[in-house]
Amino acid sequence: MATTTAPTKARGRGDRWAGPGMLLPFSLFYLVFLVGPLIYTVVAGFFDTSLLKSGLGDFAGFSNYSTVLGDSEFWRTLKNTLWFTVLTTVPLVLLSLVLAILADRFVRGRWFFRFAFFAPFVLPSAVVALMFTFIYADQVGLAQQAATWVGVDTPPSWLGDPDWAMISIAAATVWWTLGFNFVLYLAGLQDIPRSVHEAAAIDGAGPWQRIRHVVVPMLGRTTTLVTVLQVVASLKVFDQIYMLTNGGPDGSTRPSLQLIYDTGFVEGRVGYASTVSLLLFVVILLVSLVWFALVRRAEKER
């Protein structure tokens, strides 16, 4: 006890500022590049700010909000974003769960599976987009070729058909990012004690029953985490869509973030784009808060 209090007392004034002082460099970055821009976004949403004029422009009240909420393009991009989120989250959570559970049974081959599934995740989105531009290309692409092998005579234009474009982009995204969830699940599986498996086996449970009634329930926390991280990441989709279809055909794949990019940077309507940003931010915030609530509840139950 004496050792903990004595030096702090002896040190005096300069020491009181050590904590805040060490916090300062990060805080400056944090204020300038996150908090400040967030405040600006809230404020600019009430003005008719333009990229072409300096300053905030004229006060616009809630007119940006009524314009955005009455704009069918806002709702369409939001719908596209949500559709993409569903198309990616479901396979990215379920498939990574299944593959991780299966891979966990093999000690010796695990590094290979980990490499195969995780390697795409370290690639830049630009590289993924370049690869899939070719894979999804009409006539010459591997995807159409593969479809004819399995008996589809006239495969769709994967990126050119509005009904298929988003599905194709989602499939490329599943390929790209599955490894991350796979690794999180593998880590979650490490935390399940061997004795649990053994006890279940002695009780006569077969491999399938053990997975269904023991392993999957014990991975509940990991599944919550993986799902929320995935939903938040998918809601922020931009790169691969921008490079593969640029939001087309006919805006059928244009996500919310691209609406912000286009209206803000291409058309220069900063007020409008800020309003869309804030609405998207609220959606993402709600998802995160729901997650925190779920985690809280799960921890209380323990």
Added chain:
Amino acid sequence: MTATATPPVTEQPAPVAEPRRKYDAERLFNRVALGVLVAFSLLWLVPLAWALATSIRPSQEVITDPTSWFTAHPTLAAYGDIFDAGKLPYWYANSFITSILTTVLTVLAGSLAAFALSQTRFRARRVAFVMLLAGIMIPGQVLMIPQFLALQEAGLLNTYWGVVLPQVPNVVAVFVFKQFFDGIPRELIDAARADGASWLRTYRQIVMPISRPVISAVTIFVFVGVWNNFLWPLLVVTDPEMMTLPVGLTSVQDVFGVPYAQLMASAVLGAIPLLAVFALFQRRIVEGIAGTGLK
């Protein structure tokens, strides 16, 4: 592989009836599991392999027979074309410089902040911590417009600092550091303090040297994140000689349009640095992600 595939569970003679059938079920399940895994992992390697195979084929051959995997005349011509058309050495250098700068600043500022939050005691500490916690929910991309305007105002467009600075406040990095620092035995810090070391010196000479694992985990995930960032450098950099690799590679795509050999060569060129990093640090990266408190 089938030998290791049998889990130790089955080797214990179960006291229940029909051990034989159970053993068979276990083996069958493992066979199927292995089959599924191998099928999926091969499927996962197809795009990478195909990009590589196409990139070394002569352009003419790719046009006449685009979906072939093999070539009788492997060539690096497509790679040469990319070097001639783009500013590849610049892009590699730019990506490298911006990633290193961002990583160094993030590790320094983030670990200092985490140390202050974890070990020192001051009045606003809890408030500061909660405010930071809230920051984890701010999606950076949504703030691209004001961030861009701020950098424009500061005259930092088309500079390294313009790419680097907005990526430094990485809240996740602070959390990862804090979680590690929270686990450092109190006595170690107290002993250093009792010897008269200042907080800054304790941080530098006691804490940082024993924090190598967490430093390398943060270094890797920040480095990869910055290297792969697309949207931000796309906004900030318009000068071809200042572009990062991902942005530069997509600009080449516009030059070539259809020739797929070149397209795949640029994909391979973009993939190589990070695949190399991954191959070297596979363990670290995977453990870093799994253990960084994301659980």
